[in-house]
Amino acid sequence: MGKISPFAPKRLAKLPPIEGVRIATAAAGIRYPGRTDLLFALFDPGTTVAGALTKSKTASAPVDWCRQHLAHGMARALVVNSGNANAFTGKRGREAVALTVEAAASAADCLDADVYVASTGVIGQPLDARKFTGLLGDLARRAKPDAYEQAARAIMTTDTFAKVATATVRLGKAKVTINGMAKGAGMIAPDMATMLAFVFTDAPIAASALQSLLKAGVEDTFNAVTIDGDTSTSDTLLAFATGAALAEGAPKISRASDPRLKVFTRAFNAVLADLAEQVARDGEGARKLVEILVEGAVSKTSARKIAMSVANSPLVKTAIAGEDANWGRVVMAVGKAGEPADRDRLSIAFNGIRVASRGARDPSYVEAEVSAAMKQPKIQIRIALGLGKGRDRVLTCDLTKEYVAINGDYRS
C-alpha cells in the first residue's frame, strides 16, 4: 500500500492551454485529508460535448444526469469530485447532483443542462454536496487555462500516479490541441474501461460528429482494458470541443467521416490509447503490464472475447504475478471463452518466445529462456488460433497480493 506503481512516468507530460477551457481545483475535504478532491472546468459558449458512459444497470446518479443531458450536445461546465462516487445513494444522490448542477450553473453563468458532473470514490455513502458547492463561485473566478496537471491529481482515488496525455496536430490551417486526463486503478473493465476520463480540444467539431469519433475511439482503447473484470457504476468519459480553432482557420467539422479530420482522428485515438494504457499500468497492486494479443480467430469479436477471457482469468493473472509462464492456464482461459478454438492448432508465445504449438509444449521450449522473459515488467501473451483472420488486443495487469490488500482494506 502507498507504493507507487513501477510504471509511473518519471515526469508528467506538460499539457498546453486550450483556448476556451479554464480549470480550477480545490481541497473540499470530501474524504481525503490534505489533498485536492474537486475539479471545476469552464468552457466558452459554443463548446460541444460527447460521452461514453458505463453500461451498468446500477449506474450512479451523476452518470444518470450525464446520460440525460448529452443528447443536446452542448457544455459550459464540468464538476468532478473524488472520494465519494455518489452511487447507490437513492433520492439523496439525485439531490446532491441537483445541488451541484445548480451551484455550477450559477458560478459559470449558464443553464443547468450545460453542466456535466462525475464522481468517483466510495459507493453507497451519501455525498454531502454542500461541502463543495460553496467553493464553485471562487473556483470560477480563479480558473486558469494551464491547470491540467492539478486537475488530473484532483480526480485520483487509489491511482498511484496522475494520468495525462496530449497531442497537437494540424486541422485545416490551424494547429489544434487535444488534452486528456484519466483516473483508473480498480474496478476497471469494459464497458467502460476506466472510471473517469476527460478529453478537451479546441477543434470545431459538431456534437454528433464528436460522439461518433468518441464511440469509435473507445472501442480499441478504453474498452480494450480490463483490470479485474469489474465494471464500475460510475465509468464516465466525456470529450469537450470548444471550437476556438475556428478563428485560427480550422474548418467546421460536422461529420466524423470528414476526410479533413483524418489526422485529428488518429491523434485523438492516440490520446485515448495513451490514457487507457496508463490506466492498465496503474491497475491496483499491478507490477506487470500485460498485453493479450489474439490472432487467427474467426472474427475480431471472437478474438476480443478470447482476449478478455484470458485477461480476466485470476489463474493467468496470478501466474504472471509469480513470473510463471504457465501457458496451461492460458489454454484453460481460451477454452472457457466459449468461442471457436481448436486445441490442436493453438500456439502461444510469451514475449515472443513460443512455448506451445499445435496442442502441446513447443519442442524448442527452454525453461531458463522463458523464465528470464517473465521477469520483464511488460508481458505480451500472443495466442494464435489458426482458424481465421480475426485479431484483437487487450491490456491488463497481473493479480498480486497487493490487489487483495488494497481491496480488502479500502473502505475500512
Added chain:
Amino acid sequence: MGKISPFAPKRLAKLPPIEGVRIATAAAGIRYPGRTDLLFALFDPGTTVAGALTKSKTASAPVDWCRQHLAHGMARALVVNSGNANAFTGKRGREAVALTVEAAASAADCLDADVYVASTGVIGQPLDARKFTGLLGDLARRAKPDAYEQAARAIMTTDTFAKVATATVRLGKAKVTINGMAKGAGMIAPDMATMLAFVFTDAPIAASALQSLLKAGVEDTFNAVTIDGDTSTSDTLLAFATGAALAEGAPKISRASDPRLKVFTRAFNAVLADLAEQVARDGEGARKLVEILVEGAVSKTSARKIAMSVANSPLVKTAIAGEDANWGRVVMAVGKAGEPADRDRLSIAFNGIRVASRGARDPSYVEAEVSAAMKQPKIQIRIALGLGKGRDRVLTCDLTKEYVAINGDYRS
C-alpha cells in the same frame, strides 16, 4: 501455504461398501512424492455410467475419451491420476490415454470402451502413463470394497482436505447406498464446478435415466459453485450404478421420472450438494464460505447470472476477505451482470442484516452490528431485486492473499 482450510471436517464420513464396486490406490510418483496419486476402481458387469464434462473448448485428452464413450452407458473400470492433468498434451496426450485404457481393460478383463479415465494436476506437461500402467494388474487384485477414503485422498491436488459424502435410502424393498467423492480447490467454475467428482451406487438405474438424474442434479449443485470463474479443461463428474441392489429387491429403474426414484433422487442430489459445498469450502486460500442468494429476479436464469456476477467479482471477494460489508461492490456486480435490475428497488443483506434498501443505505444500518456479522466464517449475501419471482443460490469463497500465493507459485 500448507495451511488446512478452517472448514476441513473434524472427521471424514465413513463410506460403506457398495456391492459391485472395488477400489485400490497406489503411489505412482507421477508428481507428488510420498503420497498416493493413482485410483483404480473396478465395477461388476452390468454397471451403468453417466457423466457431466467440462464445456471447455480446450478439454483434456481424458475428457475427450469419456465424452466419446459415455454414449454406450456401460462401465467396468475407472482410472484416475493426480499430479498431471494430461491436458494440452497433443498427440502424446491421446497416446497416454490409450495406454492407460489398454492396461486397465487388461487388468479388469473388459473392453477398452468400458474404461473411464480422469486426470488432474498440472496442464501442458506430457503424462508418462507408463509410470502407472504396470501397477494396474496388481491394484485390480488387491482392490477392496471399503477404500473410499483412500480414493478421495489419491485424487487431491491443492485440496487441503479429502471430500466424501454418503447417503443410504430405501428403493423398493432394498436399502441402497450412494457414495461420492470430489476434488476441487482452484480453477473451479461452471460448467462444471469441480475438477473431478465420482459417485457410486448399487441402485439398478439404466444409463439414460442415470444421465438425466445427473444432468438435473448438477444444475443446482456443482454448477452453482464458483471459486474464481475459471473453468478447467478437465472437469469430470461420473456416476456409476452397479445395479447390485436388484437382488435385494430394488426395482429396475429405466426413467429418471419414475416416481419410485423420488427418495433416491433427493438423496442423490444431497450427495452432490454436499460434495459441491465442500469444494467451495476448500477454495484455494479461502477463509470464508460465501452464499449468494438472489431473489425477486425476472427469472431463475436471470437470478443465476446475477449471483454468478457477484460471486465472481474480485472486488466483492476481496472485501469479504477483509471482513468489510462493502455492499456498494455488490451493487456494482449486480449492475454489471447485464440482467434486469432497478437500482432503486434493490435491497441487500449480509448474514440477515439489511444494509441497503430501495437504492440507498438502509436507515437502520449500524456499522458495529454489520462488522460483527462479517467476522463469521460463513457469509450469506441476500440480494432482493423486487422485480419478479426468480431466485437462485450460488456458493463461492473469499479472495485472499493466500489464493494469489498458491497460484503464483503452483507450477514453479
